[in-house]
Amino acid sequence: MRKVYQSAGKDTCGYIPFMILMEELDRTNSIITNYLKVAKPEPFQLAIVSMDDVMNDCVQLMRPLASYSNVIIDYENKEPFYVNGDEAHLKQAIMNVIKNGIESISNQGTIKIDLNADHFKNAVEISIKDNGKGMTPEQLKQIGLPFYTTKTKGTGLGSMVTNKIIRELNGSIEYVSEINKGTTVKIVFPLRNK
Known part of the structure; x- marks a missing residue:
């Protein structure tokens, strides 16, 4: 049986390193899934x-990718603010935003997540x-459009699906960004009583 030795590019036996192979399989699966969802x-x-439960689950699921990318996810548990939504779709949308944030950080950094209720507006933010x-004003205008992406290995469908899910659940999504400083994504849903 042949052993595979991993290195920065191809390994000594001419095989693609295992981690790169797994990343490409995940990326391909994600592209196919997003096409199907559209x-x-x-x-x-x-x-x-x-x-709060949704955010905790999303943070726990995204922590391995964040650690692998040398990124810290900063989130503290909050009160259990409630919304009327689809849990699986909510998680998909929020994890997509977190993933985009992780992928925008080139060396090491932080994703800061806040969850609050605005009782005057009757909303969860x-x-x-x-x-x-970060992104330029021109790039910001394109976010969510089909096949628009700022990534070298992206399709743009993830942001499109995310925006669609949030809007169909009566929510809103807003992007604020500055080059070399980062991006803030603000998602708002109507607040509901349990």
């Missing part, structure tokens, strides 16, 4: 959902802020 979206299973490469 072509044939799944129906929502609406329920009253705790946003989620803020996801990274200290990555």
